[in-house]
Amino acid sequence: MTAQEPFTIEQFYKFLGQQKLMAGKCLKCGKIHLPPRPLCDNCLSQDFEWMSISGKGKLLTYTVIHIASEQFKALVPYAVGIVELENGLKIPGMIQKINQEQLKIGMGLTLDFGTCSSPQQWPQWPRYCFKP
Amino acid sequence: MPSIYRHQRGPKVLNGKPLVSIISAGMSKFGKREGLLAREIFSEAAFEAFSRCPKLEPKKDIKAMFIGHMGEAYEHQGHTGSAIADWAGLTGIPATRTEAACASSGAALRSGIYAVLSGLADVVVVGGVEKMTHRTTSEVTEYLAMASDYPFEQWHGITFPGLFALMATAHMHAYGTTEEQMALVAVKNHYHGSLNPKAHLQKEITLQTAMTSRYVAWPLKLYDCSLITDGASCIVLTKPELANKYTDQPVHIVGSAQASDTIGLYERKSLTSINATKLAAKTAYDMAHLKPKDIELAEVHDCFTFAELMAYEDLGFCKIGESGKLIESGQTCLGGKIPVNTSGGLKAKGHPVGATGTAQAYEIYLQLTGQAGKRQVKDAKVGLTHNIGGSGATSVVHIYRGTQ
Numbered sequence: 001m002t003a004q005e006p007f008t009i010e011q012f013y014k015f016l017g018q019q020k021l022m023a024g025k026c027l028k029c030g031k032i033h034l035p036p037r038p039l040c041d042n043c044l045s046q047d048f049e050w051m052s053i054s055g056k057g058k059l060l061t062y063t064v065i066h067i068a069s070e071q072f073k074a075l076v077p078y079a080v081g082i083v084e085l086e087n088g089l090k091i092p093g094m095i096q097k098i099n100q101e102q103l104k105i106g107m108g109l110t111l112d113f114g115t116c117s118s119p120q121q122w123p124q125w126p127r128y129c130f131k132p
Numbered sequence: 133m134p135s136i137y138r139h140q141r142g143p144k145v146l147n148g149k150p151l152v153s154i155i156s157a158g159m160s161k162f163g164k165r166e167g168l169l170a171r172e173i174f175s176e177a178a179f180e181a182f183s184r185c186p187k188l189e190p191k192k193d194i195k196a197m198f199i200g201h202m203g204e205a206y207e208h209q210g211h212t213g214s215a216i217a218d219w220a221g222l223t224g225i226p227a228t229r230t231e232a233a234c235a236s237s238g239a240a241l242r243s244g245i246y247a248v249l250s251g252l253a254d255v256v257v258v259g260g261v262e263k264m265t266h267r268t269t270s271e272v273t274e275y276l277a278m279a280s281d282y283p284f285e286q287w288h289g290i291t292f293p294g295l296f297a298l299m300a301t302a303h304m305h306a307y308g309t310t311e312e313q314m315a316l317v318a319v320k321n322h323y324h325g326s327l328n329p330k331a332h333l334q335k336e337i338t339l340q341t342a343m344t345s346r347y348v349a350w351p352l353k354l355y356d357c358s359l360i361t362d363g364a365s366c367i368v369l370t371k372p373e374l375a376n377k378y379t380d381q382p383v384h385i386v387g388s389a390q391a392s393d394t395i396g397l398y399e400r401k402s403l404t405s406i407n408a409t410k411l412a413a414k415t416a417y418d419m420a421h422l423k424p425k426d427i428e429l430a431e432v433h434d435c436f437t438f439a440e441l442m443a444y445e446d447l448g449f450c451k452i453g454e455s456g457k458l459i460e461s462g463q464t465c466l467g468g469k470i471p472v473n474t475s476g477g478l479k480a481k482g483h484p485v486g487a488t489g490t491a492q493a494y495e496i497y498l499q500l501t502g503q504a505g506k507r508q509v510k511d512a513k514v515g516l517t518h519n520i521g522g523s524g525a526t527s528v529v530h531i532y533r534g535t536q
Contacts, residue, residue, distance in 0.1 A: 009283045035284065061305070061403055063297035064350040065289065069274035072289040077347075080290050082298060082398045092298075092398045093288050105305045125287060 007036040007048045013125040019113045021055050023089060024048040034089040055111030057085040057130075062095065062103050083109050083130055097131040107132070148421035150384030150533070152248045153375035154367050155255075156185035157490075157497040162363035162482040163332040170207055170263040171219035174199075174364040177259060177487075178220040181366050187378045188255070188368065190222065195253035197227040198244050200237025200260030201486040203275045207263055216261060233279030234435060236260055237365065238390070238489030238519030238528030244369050245388050254374060259366025260491075262484035272360050276485070279522040281396035293357055293436065295397050295523040297349035300438040302403040304351065307453035309441065311351050315342035316459045317437035318355045321473050324466060325480025327507040332361045332482030356437040361482025365491035381501045387420030387531030389413070397523045406524035409446035413518075413529050417448075420531040422514065424448030427470060427531070429499055429509045430516040431492035434477040443518050444472070447529070466507060474499065474507045489528060492517040500534030 005011050007024040012035045015022040024036030028045035034053065039046060062081035065072070072078070079095040081103070095109065114126040158180030160173045182190045197217050204210040210229075217227030232239040237260025244258035264272055276292045277285070285295065303309045319339055325331035342355035375382035391411035394400055400407065417423060424447060432447065434440035441455035449470060450458040458464060464472040475481045475495035478488060496515035498504040512534065519528045 013283075061298045061302040063294050063301055063352075064347070065291055065294050065297075066347045066349060067269065067273060067293070068289060068291060069277060070270045071274070073270060075289065077350075078289060080288060080294060080298075082403065090398045092284055092290060092396075105301070123283070123287075125283065127288065129288075 005050070007033075007038050009035050012036055013123070016113055016128055017126050021053045021111060023051045023053050025051045032087050032089060034085070034091060053089060054086050057083040057109055057111075059095070059103070059105055059107045059109055060084050060090065061105060064100050079103055081109075081130065094127075094129040095131070096129045148386050150372040150386055151388055152245050152369045153372045153382040153384050154493070154497050154532075155370055155375055155378040155382055156181045156188060156368040157366065157494045158182070158184065159330055159365040159491055159494045160363050161330050162361050162484065162491070164265045165263070165362035166266070168263070168362070170201070170209070170212070170261045170364070171215050173263060173362055174216050174259065174261040174366070175219050177364040177366045178257070181257070181368055185368065185378055193255045194222060194225060194257055194368070196225055196244070196247050196256045197222060198240040198247070198256065198258045199227065199229050200231070200240040200489055201229050202231060202233055202236050202262060203278070203485075205275045206267060212261075220257070222257070232526040232528075233521035234433070234483070234485045235489055235519045235521030235526045235528050236486045238517070238530070239526070241367070241490055241493060241530065242388055242390050242528060245385065248369055248371055255368065255370045257366050257368050258490060259364065260486040260489060261364035262486040263362045264360050264484060265362050269360070284396055284398065291349060293349040293352050296436040296438055297352045298397060299403055299442065299523070300351055300436070303438065303442065306404050307456070309456040312339070312343065313456035313459055314351070314356050314437040314441065315339055317434060317440045318342040318479055320459070320465045321434060321477040321479035324474050324507060325476025327505070328476045328481055329505075331476040331480050332359050333476070333480045352436055352438065358435045358478035358483035359480070361484045363482055363484035363487045363491065365487045365494050367490055367493050367497060381536050383497050383500045384533045384535065385530055386533050387416035387422070387529070389415035389419065390526065390528045391415070393525050395522070395525045405442060405446050405452065406520060406527060408524055408527035409443065409518065409520065409529065412527045413447050416529040416531050422531060426514055427516045428512045428514045429471045429474060429496070430518065431475060431477070431495050432472055432518040433488070433520045434473055434479050435483060435520070437479065439520070440472065440477070447516070447518060466509065471509050474504065474509060489517070489519040492519060493530065496532045500532055500536070502536060
């Protein structure tokens with residue numbers, strides 16, 4: 001990994017497409033950003049290094065969506081949640097391959113790297129999800 | 133620079149003195165306003181505000197306008213500031229749209245306060261408008277979600293009700309809050325709405341109706357959600373020392389604060405409270421030299437029933453975790469210690485997003501001038517409004533004092 005890769009959301013998703021979950025660590029104050037950002041919101045530094053994060057975490061909260069926008073209509077009812085990973089980092093996402101009755105705050109979940117969406121349109125971000 | 137302009141420094145110098153005064157207010161009928169464009173609905177609110185204050189000469193006196201409006205997508209119309217001023221008969225004055233999602237007109241109100249306090253404009257109109265009902269539910273769901281984080285929330289299918297459902301689930305887990313307690317908010321606000329001739333829905337509902345409605349985003353059901361509504365609202369502000377030139381019954385704004393938080397819900401420290409509300413409330417209470425117990429009535433941002441419960445806690449109306457008990461006690465209903473959302477709230481009066489902030493101010497204006505009809509809170513003197521944007525990345529709190 002080189003230091004040249006920008007600490008951006010676009011780059012976060014590029015890494016994700018390569019099956020890597022990466023956060024940005026501020027070299028000045030040590031704050032870890034997931035997603036990475038080019039300006040540390042804690043100390044306002046622009047100096048970061050990449051840090052590999054484990055995709056294993058626990059479910060902090062969840063919901064089951066029954067009314068969705070056009071784009072997600074076909075998937076209802078689908079579960080989404082916020083998952084806490086190592087170092088207290090939190091990230092939201094869909095929770096798949098689970099019986100929705102079994103969703104429980106505190107349960108262990110693992111990030112499943114998704115595949116890239118349609119190549120013609122912005123954005124070309126993979127849709128990761130979580131599974132038990 | 134006078135310290136009153138700074139967000140968290142120095143507001144105590146005000147000692148509860150008025151920042152600005154409301155001399156008039158107007159609100160369109162809220163509901164499904166077929167065949168009308170936003171600008172036409174706004175003209176209804178403007179006409180009421182102009183008519184209510186005979187001493188005001190709108191074309192001569194009004195020097196600026198700030199209009200809350202959230203989405204161009206609804207009518208394929210941006211540049212709303214000037215469009216609204218045009219249709220309100222105020223062409224020529226500076227007119228600017230403010231956008232802070234569902235807090236757009238709360239932010240417009242603050243912009244108006246900045247304008248008056250700066251001395252650049254003695255009389256300003258602040259308001260807001262949204263025309264929503266001509267769009268399908270899927271379209272509205274998509275447009276509203278634009279107020280949330282795109283790359284991690286919208287991109288992964290998290291809707292707006294979904295974000296509040298995530299907070300509600302966390303609150304239920306942490307404090308034992310129940311779906312029934314949330315439904316009680318709907319029952320109360322529909323009762324209040326039944327007393328408001330301008331509310332979108334003017335019908336009482338039963339607890340059973342609310343509890344058996346279908347899920348939108350578990351644990352939130354249809355009756356936990358505010359309404360998709362068309363509507364507009366505005367208020368007219370001036371300097372406190374000029375207020376009596378226009379009316380014998382001005383309402384003073386004695387506290388005004390706005391705060392922000394991370395755009396993504398997932399990055400917040402707490403999932404069971406809205407920190408921006410806590411920050412804004414503290415500043416506004418300090419400015420007004422008041423405490424939560426001094427507030428006699430409030431219009432809070434019940435975009436979802438659970439959001440009203442969270443507001444009780446974040447505004448200090450009860451202890452953290454005890455909002456479920458507060459709604460059960462009946463104290464936030466008309467006749468209680470601190471009636472909340474006497475207008476019917478976003479739940480029953482309706483939630484034309486850009487219009488909501490100043491529609492809350494309109495209700496407090498009516499209440500503090502004794503013009504709230506069947507839903508009048510007797511002898512009310514001090515009111516509060518709480519207007520949040522998105523999942524809480526913006527919160528605007530205002531405190532008002534009547535003069536009658």
